[in-house]
Amino acid sequence: MTDDQAFAAFDGCGLAEEIATGRITPLEAVDAAIRIIERHNPLLNAVVMERFDAARAEAKRAGAGSGLFAGVPFLAKDMNVFTADMPTTFSSRFFAKAAPRPDSEIVQRWKQAGLIILGKTSTPEFAADFVTEPSFRGPCRNPWNPDLTPGGSSGGAAAAVASGMVPLAHGTDSGGSIRVPAACCGLVGFKPSRGLTPSGPVYPELAGGLNCDHALTRSVRDTAAMLDITVGPELGGAYYIPKPAEAYRDAIRRKPVRRRIAYTATAPSGVTAMPEIVALLHRTVEVLRRQGHELIPVALPGDVDPYDAAAKLWMPPLALEIEERERALGRAARDEELEALSRYSRQVAAKMTALDYLRARQRAHDITVAMARFSESFDLLLTSTIGTLPPAIGAIDSRSDRFDHDAWQEGAYYFAPFTELFNITGQPAISLPLFQTEAGMPVGMQLIAKIGQDAELLQLAAALEADLPWRDVRPPYWS
Incomplete structure (x- = not known):
């Protein structure tokens, strides 16, 4: 193939x-x-590690191959998963010389489906931010406007897919890290129900149960097909969710039944999306009404604000990862080897007791129950994915000695106030690139279903994709 545009x-x-x-x-x-x-x-x-020669060798052996994605180029994120011939550095200088480890379960499933991994994509250090600007390798930029962030933490994956490098790429999501970059870069970003995709064998769960691994894609059918190749229980896994009888890629071909869909422009924290995004949310409401659904305005309960509980769940695993690296090296991490937010997270984790951690788990459970009760009168929830347009590179600082936690929290969660709640509850959530702003930037709309209703959510997403096709809307840096 010589036509890269094709x-x-x-x-x-x-x-x-x-x-x-x-x-x-x-x-x-x-x-x-x-x-x-x-x-x-x-x-x-966007791409921070390459295995191009090995990928070419695999492609030569593949032929037409077998597997749903036989011969399709793919990129893994430099986070959570391990690959036998590339290290996982978590975008941290302290892990720069980490040795590769055997393939994670999800990596094995990608390979069994025929995906050819070309390398790894950028992430903020330990995937702990909504922008992708690691000190270790420098900022990743948005293909729609390189002065802006592609979002985080799967920013490298989003920039790679949006610019035409690969048709789909791995992402992780502990607080919105698939959905936020998808919104910033005009892609489909789906976080499955908790436990639906594997975390092992190294980890029983990730980020205290907040995380799911999946992909950023250009189409709903790719999102469904990626779920088909990765879903199912794993040996020793913390969750046992059997593979469904019907493939997700088949389920999305059916027209969704009429749904009661609640919607809001305000997060539990009280942050409301900027006016232009609110206007696009209301356009989405009208599209869904035209499709035959019932739309209901709601206000989310204030007692489900996720930040405090989520931080106490994801900070200790981050601290443990660093501690295990220190043990392997036989020395402590130096300040210049870790970014400011990582050092802060270690300090928070060090002061926590086992009871503090259990209180955070209990608080997360209470939030989950409260949201389940709140959602009894409707089927799905609609919000925007992000609250503002993507910030400029450098606007949100989690890295430098100027880091101030309160300022970082305010900036990050004003930009992305709508996603982390559903990592707490474990619900499936998807960001869809339905519209663009007057300036031409993509804006994601987020739909959330009840836990386990991934197929129903993808059905509705496919119907919106058919009504508002986005695949031909492309950024300046395309192919």
């Missing part, structure tokens, strides 16, 4: 179909992806 126009399922029929070879697909990475990555800084 390559970049495919979603993952479309590219897999081209490869399966022999119209494109896996090597042609991999070579096209590498060319686009080499063209755009010097500016966007």
Whole structure:
């Protein structure tokens, strides 16, 4: 394949179909992806590790191959998962020389489905921010406007997919880290129900149960297909959720039934989205009404604000990761090897007792019960994904000696106030790139279903995609 524009126009399922029929070879697909990475990555800084030679060798062996995504180029995030021939550094200087570890369960499932991993994408240190500007490797930039953030923490994945480097890429989501970058970069970003995708075998769960691993994609069908290849129980896993009888990619072909959909522009913290985003939320309401759904304005209860409980759940695992690295190296981490937010998180975790952690778990449970009761009168909830347009590079500082926790919290959670609640509750949530602002920036709208209703949520997303097609709306840095 020599036409990179044609390559970049495919979603993952479309590219897999081209490869399966022999119209494109896996090597042609991999070579096209590498060319686009080499063209755009010097500016966007999305891909931070490469295994191009190994990927080409795998593509030559693949042929038409087997598996749902046989021969399709893919990128892993430098966080949570381990790959046998690349280290996982968590975007931290302290892990810069970490050795590779055997493939995580989800990586094995990607490979079994035929995905060819080209490298790893950028993330903020320990995926702890809503922007992707690690001191270790420098900021990742938004393909719609390189002066702005692509969001975080899966910012590298979002920039890579939005710019045409690969059709889909791995993301992790502990507080919105798939959905926020998807909103910033005009992509589909889906966080599955808690436990639906594997975390092991290294971890029983991630970020105190807040995290799910999935992908950022250009289409709902890719999101559904990625769930098909990764869903299901794992050996020793903390959750046992059997693979559903019907494939998600089949379920989305059915028209969704009429739903009662609540909507709000204000987060439990009291933060309201900026007026232009609120106006687009109301346009989404009208589209859903036209599709036959009942839309109900609501105010989220103030006692479900997730921040304090979430911080006490994700900070201790971060501290434990650093402690284990110190033990392996036989020395303490130096200040210059960790960013300010990471050092702050260690201090918070060090002061916590076991009872403090259990209180945070109990608080998370109380929030989950409160949201379940609040949601009894409706089927789904609609919010915007982010509260403001993507901030400028450097506007949110979690890294430097100027770091101030209160200022960081205010900036980060004014930008992204709507996502972390559903990591607490474990509910499936999806960001869809339904509209753009007058200035041309994408804006994500978030739909949230009840836990376990992932198929129903994806059905509704597919119907919106059909009504408001977004695949031909592309950023300046495309292919």
